[in-house]
Amino acid sequence: MSETTRLSRFEAARVVARRDFHAILFSRAFLFFLLGPLFPILIGALAGGIGGQVQRDASTRLVAIAMADANAEAMVEARAGLAPQIGRALPELAITRSPAPPEEILRETGRNYAAVVSGTPAAPVITAPQEAIAAWSGPIAMIAAHAASSETKAYPAVAEQPVATSRAAERSERIRTAQAGQLILFLLMMLLAGMVLSNLVEEKANKVIEVLAAAIPMDAVFLGKLVAMLGVSFVGIAVWSAVGGILAMVAGSALPHLPEPALGWPLFVSFGIVYFAMGYLLLGSLFLTIGGMAATVREVQTLSMPVTMAQLLVFFLAASSITRPGSPMELFSAVFPLSSPFAMLARAAQSEALWPHALALAWQALCVVIFVRAGATIFRRRVMKSGKAGRAVKAESSVTKPI
Amino acid sequence: MLTETGTMTRPSTAGPRPLAIEARGLVKRFDGILAVDGVDIAVPEGAIYGILGPNGAGKTTTLRMLLGIIDPDAGIRRVFGNDRPHEVARLIGYLPEERGLYPAMKCDEAIAFMGALRGLPLAEGRARGRELLEGHGLGHAIDRQIRQLSKGMAQTVQLLGTLVHRPKLVVFDEPFSGLDAINQGKLEVMIRELADRGTTVIFSTHVIHHAERLCDEVAIIAGGKVPYAGSVDVARDRIPAQVRLETRSIKGAWRAALPDDARHDRKGDESHFWYFPIPDSGIEALLKRLIEGEAGILSLSIERAGLHDAFVEIAGEAAARALEENAAGGASR
Numbered sequence: 001m002s003e004t005t006r007l008s009r010f011e012a013a014r015v016v017a018r019r020d021f022h023a024i025l026f027s028r029a030f031l032f033f034l035l036g037p038l039f040p041i042l043i044g045a046l047a048g049g050i051g052g053q054v055q056r057d058a059s060t061r062l063v064a065i066a067m068a069d070a071n072a073e074a075m076v077e078a079r080a081g082l083a084p085q086i087g088r089a090l091p092e093l094a095i096t097r098s099p100a101p102p103e104e105i106l107r108e109t110g111r112n113y114a115a116v117v118s119g120t121p122a123a124p125v126i127t128a129p130q131e132a133i134a135a136w137s138g139p140i141a142m143i144a145a146h147a148a149s150s151e152t153k154a155y156p157a158v159a160e161q162p163v164a165t166s167r168a169a170e171r172s173e174r175i176r177t178a179q180a181g182q183l184i185l186f187l188l189m190m191l192l193a194g195m196v197l198s199n200l201v202e203e204k205a206n207k208v209i210e211v212l213a214a215a216i217p218m219d220a221v222f223l224g225k226l227v228a229m230l231g232v233s234f235v236g237i238a239v240w241s242a243v244g245g246i247l248a249m250v251a252g253s254a255l256p257h258l259p260e261p262a263l264g265w266p267l268f269v270s271f272g273i274v275y276f277a278m279g280y281l282l283l284g285s286l287f288l289t290i291g292g293m294a295a296t297v298r299e300v301q302t303l304s305m306p307v308t309m310a311q312l313l314v315f316f317l318a319a320s321s322i323t324r325p326g327s328p329m330e331l332f333s334a335v336f337p338l339s340s341p342f343a344m345l346a347r348a349a350q351s352e353a354l355w356p357h358a359l360a361l362a363w364q365a366l367c368v369v370i371f372v373r374a375g376a377t378i379f380r381r382r383v384m385k386s387g388k389a390g391r392a393v394k395a396e397s398s399v400t401k402p403i
Numbered sequence: 404m405l406t407e408t409g410t411m412t413r414p415s416t417a418g419p420r421p422l423a424i425e426a427r428g429l430v431k432r433f434d435g436i437l438a439v440d441g442v443d444i445a446v447p448e449g450a451i452y453g454i455l456g457p458n459g460a461g462k463t464t465t466l467r468m469l470l471g472i473i474d475p476d477a478g479i480r481r482v483f484g485n486d487r488p489h490e491v492a493r494l495i496g497y498l499p500e501e502r503g504l505y506p507a508m509k510c511d512e513a514i515a516f517m518g519a520l521r522g523l524p525l526a527e528g529r530a531r532g533r534e535l536l537e538g539h540g541l542g543h544a545i546d547r548q549i550r551q552l553s554k555g556m557a558q559t560v561q562l563l564g565t566l567v568h569r570p571k572l573v574v575f576d577e578p579f580s581g582l583d584a585i586n587q588g589k590l591e592v593m594i595r596e597l598a599d600r601g602t603t604v605i606f607s608t609h610v611i612h613h614a615e616r617l618c619d620e621v622a623i624i625a626g627g628k629v630p631y632a633g634s635v636d637v638a639r640d641r642i643p644a645q646v647r648l649e650t651r652s653i654k655g656a657w658r659a660a661l662p663d664d665a666r667h668d669r670k671g672d673e674s675h676f677w678y679f680p681i682p683d684s685g686i687e688a689l690l691k692r693l694i695e696g697e698a699g700i701l702s703l704s705i706e707r708a709g710l711h712d713a714f715v716e717i718a719g720e721a722a723a724r725a726l727e728e729n730a731a732g733g734a735s736r
Contacts, residue, residue: 006492007522015519023507207503211561213472214497215520217489380473 009223012216016224017231020199024232029198033232034239036191063091063136064105064113066098071120071147078121078146085155090139091115102127115140121147173259178322178349180258181272182342186315189279192233193311196284197304199225200291204300218376226284226372230277237276261349271348271357278364279341282371283311286338289375311338318342325350334360337367420447421484423572423603424469428478431464438464440627441478446605446620448571451598453614453635454607455714456624457725462607463500465624466576469605470497482572493522496570500577500607502561506550510536510560513549517564528567535563555586562590566597573597575606579613591617609729615710623714625722635710642708642716646689648677649701657696660689674701681705 007015024030065072072095079093091114098105102116106127115128115136121144126137203209203225212221261268286307294300318339321330325347333343334356344360347353424446431439439461446452454462468475471488482488482495504513514532515525523531536545539559549557558581565573575594579587594604594617608614614621615635622632631638648661653675665679682689686705693700708716715723 006490007520011522012520015516019505019516023505027507206505207499207501208505209503210472210499210501211497211503211517212520214467214470214495214499215492215517 007216007220009217009220012220013224013227016212016216016221017228020225020228021231024195024199024228025235029195030232030236033191033195034236037187037240040187060112060114061091062111062113063093063140064096064102064111064116065093066096066102066105066116066118067120069095069097074121074147075117075143078143082143082146086139086142090143091136093143117144121145174261174350175322177258177261177268178346179319181261181268181345181349182315182319182322185272185276185279185342185345188233188237188276189283190308190311191236192229192280193283193287193308195232196225196229196287197291197300199229200288201300204291213380218380219372222285222288222372222376222379225288226281229284230280233276233280237273262352263348263354268348272345274361275341275345275348275364278361278368279338281368282337282341282364283307285368285371285375289371289378291379293378314339315342318346322346322350335363337364337371340364340367420449422446422481423448423450424452424480424482424605426465426469426478426480429465429468429475429480430477431461431468431473431475437627439468439475442622442624442627442629444469444622444629444632446603448603449598449601450603450619451594451617452603452605453618453621454605454624455609455611455614455621455710455726456607456718457609457722458729460624460722461627462609462624463576464627466574466605466607470495470574492520493568494571496521496565496568496573498562498565498573498575498578500580502558502581504549504557504561504564506548508549509546510541510549510552511545513560514564514567517561518567521568521570523568531567532563535567536560539563555582558582559586562593570602572603572605575604577608578606579608579610587613609726611709611711611714611726611730621710623717625718631713631717638713638717639708639710642712643680644708645678645706646681646686647702647704647706648679648693648698649703650675650677650693651699651701652697655696655698657693657698660692660696660698 065075067075076093076095079090082090094113096105096116098108100108102118102125105111105116106113114132115126117124117126117140119125124140124144126133126140128136209221212218263271287304290303290307291300294303314333314336317329317336318333319342321327321333321343324330330343333339334347340360341364344357347356422445424444426442426444429439429442429444430437442461442465444452444454444465454465456462464473467473469480469482469488471480471482479486480488483491485491488495505516508516511529511532514535515523515528518528518531519525533542533545536542541556541559544552544556544560549560552560562578565575578590578594582590591613594606597604606613606617618635620632620634621638622629623638650657651673653669660682661677662679662682665677668676668678670676690700690703693703711723714726718726
């Protein structure tokens, strides 16, 4: 042992971080942690599938043609002639030979018509709910006009002069990237906040905290725990990224395409990692402080609920200001420590400026230090109140005082 | 027969020694309630020092302030001359009242981790941990996880973890609680061995006989105050020693040698016991008069007051009763 009589704060934090990192990495909880994102993805895919099916069923594009055979065929032909020019603006047409009135055809079971067109191409009649009439009466009139006319219209060729994107399109596209970045950041942080909390619960249950507090400064304990969890989360992210990469290679072009962020992908991803670390450290230190304020494991869980809710609000705050860069709300969400990582990641997607990130990261790091110190102070004040007996006496009688 | 009961040989504490711990006027309030009220303690290096008091008296809070786990609201504390105890953390070992280890850790890892917190390299801590475990009959458990140990074994592992970095000051908070009689005896031996090697040992307890058997000095604490801190012998000497005389006869001229307020007790028909303060004329003069008066002396001893009597005298009946109840509760646990 060296002659110095104490560990430095960072050495002490390293001892705690090392223990926690190994303990968590080789625990069963970590396996569930790794599998954690699978559940929201599965649920999302299921919900998306079901929703898509419902949507498809609800907003069908099929229109029934209840006309004399020749007229009906003329309508179908006219539609086929227009399709190359207009495409999805036209409804799908299906000829019905049902003698029933249009209202009944609409109600026929096993069919799913959005509207029924009767009459003749010269005088078509559309029967449908008001929204469907609004949606389809124009295209039906166009089809009917072509069906009624014997002339074949020639369409001039439109010369194409493509550009990468327009300013408006670029901005609107990048918002999608910003949203995706924020969502991933939020999901990761919520997952990890749960891990910090369970780690603290374990610490309280094991009653090791006093051994730590006696040997090293409490802020070193907090810092060690946060760093360990951050390390664990990076392992998790590496695993998920690897799995995601493999899936992306398999799925290929079937995956949704996100537009390139303003700072480019490498810098955006790097900022994503740094903002994740900062956001996690801020939230984690808050959770550790909550742990400090709680006397029991149950209290820890109860107290964490409002913070989780508050975190949702913070996320919504940052998410809602994406579309208004430079607005007071966006500036507030960039400055408020808990929403700052979200807001700044959105900026990284939308703006090329680098200096706001340097400023934000310095501010967030300062907030982490303040949060950790405050948490450690609260912990020392509230948790180490008295011995076992003292607490028992206090619980029995609130009026018990030293003689 | 002239004996002095209730005392034991202790290492000499004579002469000024540097202080391992010094605290003056320590005050701590929790939610407005005064938990510790102006505690003064001075622990010489190499001493075995007891903090004796009932549960809720402020022992744990005092120890936590001394170790820097919590800060006092007022007063000063110095550990090896340093008023920031964490600065000298490598010199200190601490066993808290609420024992706790990580259940998934192996025994040697747990000991090494506790050493690492005090600056001992992990590899060295593990090697020392193995030695300590083998030396304390736990060699078979080196590779076992803490969760696989009995409560007593886990406590021993934590105790060894407290000592693995070879501290100069060891602080135990209620170290005997939860231990059976055999392990209490082993711990007493360990504490004496530590002191013999020059380590300062401080422990809190609510069991008087542990303090009386082990300590050079004690701080008696009750209601957050320390009405007495100093040598165990001096505490006991606050109550005058008593003469305990056993005679065959009950009457005779020798009775004139006894003071008027001598307390009489009898055991069967043959023994009469008399208790009274040592007369001003001295024991030899008393003895002479008793022999000349044919008292039929069966035994005569001078009984020094025990630490329990001193505690009652110093802290009061209520605190002593609380102490006895705590000890009885601890024994029944």
